[in-house]
Amino acid sequence: DSGVTQTPKHLITATGQRVTLRCSPRSGDLSVYWYQQSLDQGLQFLIQYYNGEERAKGNILERFSAQQFPDLHSELNLSSLELGDSALYFCASSEEAGVKYNEQFFGPGTRLTVL
Amino acid sequence: EDKVVQSPLSLVVHEGDTVTLNCSYEVTNFRSLLWYKQEKKAPTFLFMLTSSGIEKKSGRLSSILDKKELFSILNITATQTGDSAVYLCAVPIIQGAQKLVFGQGTRLTINP
Numbered sequence A: 001d002s003g004v005t006q007t008p009k010h011l012i013t014a015t016g017q018r019v020t021l022r023c024s025p026r027s028g029d030l031s032v033y034w035y036q037q038s039l040d041q042g043l044q045f046l047i048q049y050y051n052g053e054e055r056a057k058g059n060i061l062e063r064f065s066a067q068q069f070p071d072l073h074s075e076l077n078l079s080s081l082e083l084g085d086s087a088l089y090f091c092a093s094s095e096e097a098g099v100k101y102n103e104q105f106f107g108p109g110t111r112l113t114v115l
Numbered sequence B: 001e002d003k004v005v006q007s008p009l010s011l012v013v014h015e016g017d018t019v020t021l022n023c024s025y026e027v028t029n030f031r032s033l034l035w036y037k038q039e040k041k042a043p044t045f046l047f048m049l050t051s052s053g054i055e056k057k058s059g060r061l062s063s064i065l066d067k068k069e070l071f072s073i074l075n076i077t078a079t080q081t082g083d084s085a086v087y088l089c090a091v092p093i094i095q096g097a098q099k100l101v102f103g104q105g106t107r108l109t110i111n112p
Helices: none
Strands: A005-007 A012-014 A019-024 A030-039 A042-050 A053-057 A066-067 A072-076 A087-094 A110-114 B003-007 B010-014 B019-026 B033-038 B044-049 B054-056 B061-066 B069-075 B086-095 B098-102 B106-111
Touching: A005 A087, A012 B098, A019 A087, A019 A110, A019 B069, A042 A066, A042 A072, A042 B098, A053 B069, A053 B098, A053 B106, A066 A110, A072 A087, B003 B086, B003 B098, B010 B019, B019 B033, B033 B069, B044 B054, B044 B061, B044 B069, B054 B086
Parallel strands: A012 A110, B010 B106
Antiparallel strands: A005 A019, A019 A072, A030 A042, A030 A087, A042 A053, A066 A072, A087 A110, B003 B019, B019 B069, B033 B044, B033 B086, B054 B061, B061 B069, B086 B098, B086 B106
């Protein structure tokens, strides 16, 4: 158990809908990362937050957005869902970010199925 | 564009065999390379490599980095069915922020 929690574990929804995935980082970690793992694209970095501020953006679609709250939990919002958004979404956390490598601890993931 | 490529994408062997998984990379400002094992859910950390030629070892798993040729290998000796998993290679990109660039993974299946 990494100490990173994600809810829900599974989510099934329809095209065009909007969902919110939630992540609580390890105690003491200020940085949160979101990754998407699909069959054809592998594990891809979406976005990083550090202490409430966005730090880095990867291949995140405009239909997706994220935020990190004062209590350091983070939410990833996916809207206008398409079939291709079906994937495993991982959250990871680390102590700091950006100056030297900080080990990222991965949560168990949320499996999103869009029908 | 930063890129990490793994080969093979899939490998099926018999229990007891030795396997070698490959990872090559093209990234700016390389600092380290990571190996993860992913079974059913989250990737779990195996090794971090920063220096060329120094082997990291953990039981039957070992890994080495070649910074001149820009690749790393992960060896598993005397494989067991419990080694069946997807093995991921990743490179951290650190530029005021941090992200991991992953390879596609190698799906390893160990048959009894």
